[in-house]
Amino acid sequence: MEKVVLVTGANSGIGLALCERLLTEDSQLLLCLACRNMKRAEDARSALLTSHINAHIDLLHLDVGSVQSVLAAAQELKARYNRIDFLYLNAGIMPNPQVDVKALFKGLFSRNVINMFATAEGLLTQQDRLNSDGLQEVFATNLFGHFLLIRELEPLLCPGGQTSRIVWTSSSNARRSAFSIEDIQHRNGMEPYSSSKYASDMLSLALNRHKNSQGLFSSVICPGLVMTNLTYGILPSFFWTLIMPIMWLIRIFTNTFTLTPYNGAEALHWLFVQNSESLDPRAKYHSLTSGLGKNYTQPQQMDIDEQMSEILYSKLLELEKVVRKKQSEGNVDK
Numbered sequence: 001m002e003k004v005v006l007v008t009g010a011n012s013g014i015g016l017a018l019c020e021r022l023l024t025e026d027s028q029l030l031l032c033l034a035c036r037n038m039k040r041a042e043d044a045r046s047a048l049l050t051s052h053i054n055a056h057i058d059l060l061h062l063d064v065g066s067v068q069s070v071l072a073a074a075q076e077l078k079a080r081y082n083r084i085d086f087l088y089l090n091a092g093i094m095p096n097p098q099v100d101v102k103a104l105f106k107g108l109f110s111r112n113v114i115n116m117f118a119t120a121e122g123l124l125t126q127q128d129r130l131n132s133d134g135l136q137e138v139f140a141t142n143l144f145g146h147f148l149l150i151r152e153l154e155p156l157l158c159p160g161g162q163t164s165r166i167v168w169t170s171s172s173n174a175r176r177s178a179f180s181i182e183d184i185q186h187r188n189g190m191e192p193y194s195s196s197k198y199a200s201d202m203l204s205l206a207l208n209r210h211k212n213s214q215g216l217f218s219s220v221i222c223p224g225l226v227m228t229n230l231t232y233g234i235l236p237s238f239f240w241t242l243i244m245p246i247m248w249l250i251r252i253f254t255n256t257f258t259l260t261p262y263n264g265a266e267a268l269h270w271l272f273v274q275n276s277e278s279l280d281p282r283a284k285y286h287s288l289t290s291g292l293g294k295n296y297t298q299p300q301q302m303d304i305d306e307q308m309s310e311i312l313y314s315k316l317l318e319l320e321k322v323v324r325k326k327q328s329e330g331n332v333d334k
């Protein structure tokens with residue numbers, strides 16, 4: 001039976017590279033590209049079809065940052081498919097990033113330099129805003145929209161007698177100290193990206209606890225530092241052009257500088273070919289590239305508190321009720 005695979009944020013960067021790799025791995029795949037911009041989705045589909053002429057590629061309009069769009073997309077999916085084998089939750093944003101140049105230079109001459117290049121700890125802040133649902137945009141896009149999608153797709157993800165898999169594109173930038181259980185949307189801080197990725201790590205653990213018995217397994221990965229639209233948005237493009245040779249040089253010494261989307265998608269691809277029983281729910285799977293350019297995947301234990309992940313899960317369920325109520329009231333008003 002052909003596998004049904006859905007990828008969010010599939011039209012560029014790591015998501016698109018993943019699609020390419022999955023089609024090479026399994027030509028029988030039924031691949032669904034879930035994107036917020038249909039022109040970009042069409043272009044991605046055409047690009048994939050040039051190297052995989054007979055591939056079965058569907059498109060779906062999905063803006064994960066919008067409650068209404070997630071609910072509509074889920075309805076459409078339930079009409080189209082009777083199960084989903086792999087759900088890759090890859091769409092993500094880091095709006096208005098600011099690099100702390102002083103911390104960067106200080107870090108360059110410290111013993112922490114390798115960790116700084118791997119995680120950007122203490123280097124990055126972002127300016128977040130409220131979206132039209134009244135949610136913080138980074139939280140809504142990177143975490144909550146995906147959570148709502150999972151909840152809506154439960155009938156396709158837990159069909160009974162079969163296992164399904166969820167894979168989150170998280171980050172080594174996910175940090176416990178950037179997250180507050182009192183402020184899960186990160187309304188009051190300057191590191192919404194780090195907070196949202198830490199929340200996705202915790203949610204994955206909670207999902208495993210609640211859903212493994214129904215055949216649903218969740219994992220998180222970090223793609224390493226990859227040059228994509230997201231990273232190009234961090235610094236002016238002339239600066240990236242200038243430092244690109246340095247980046248490739250650093251790559252010889254740090255395996256976390258995967259740099260290309262193909263390399264960054266390594267752990268996402270690796271998980272596709274693993275059995276669910278062999279997965280560790282507490283591990284983050286890292287895409288790594290050696291100095292000689294060899295790709296490999298390595299698990300690393302996550303710094304997560306079981307109890308806190310359970311509280312987060314309950315808070316997300318509560319928020320789900322609130323947004324659903326708001327949504328149905330909105331529909332009645334129309």
Ligand SMILES: NC(=O)C1=CN([C@@H]2O[C@H](COP(=O)(O)OP(=O)(O)OC[C@H]3O[C@@H](n4cnc5c(N)ncnc54)[C@H](OP(=O)(O)O)[C@@H]3O)[C@@H](O)[C@H]2O)C=CC1
Pocket residue numbers: 008009010011012013014015034035036037040062063064065066090091092093141169170171172222223224225226227228229230231
């Ligand atoms: N690049 C890196 O070094 C790292 C990236 N990551 C994570 O990898 C993931 C992929 O990012 P990357 O490939 O780097 O960057 P890209 O910007 O190339 O890809 C992000 C994708 O997400 C889509 N997207 C953003 N917002 C939404 C939305 N509201 N609804 C639907 N789709 C949306 C984008 O669509 P559109 O084209 O329309 O904007 C795009 O397809 C992200 O989750 C990111 O946090 C993690 C660690 C490191």
Ligand SMILES: CC(C)CCC[C@@H](C)[C@H]1CC[C@H]2C3=C(CC[C@]12C)[C@@]1(C)CCC(=O)[C@@H](C)[C@@H]1CC3
Pocket residue numbers: 099104116117118119120123124170171172173224225231234235243246247
């Ligand atoms: C002199 C140096 C070559 C200049 C580069 C400095 C920074 C702009 C980068 C250093 C570490 C990088 C990094 C990321 C972005 C660019 C840096 C801050 C990420 C935060 C991108 C998104 C992620 O999720 C992380 C895993 C990356 C970690 C490292």
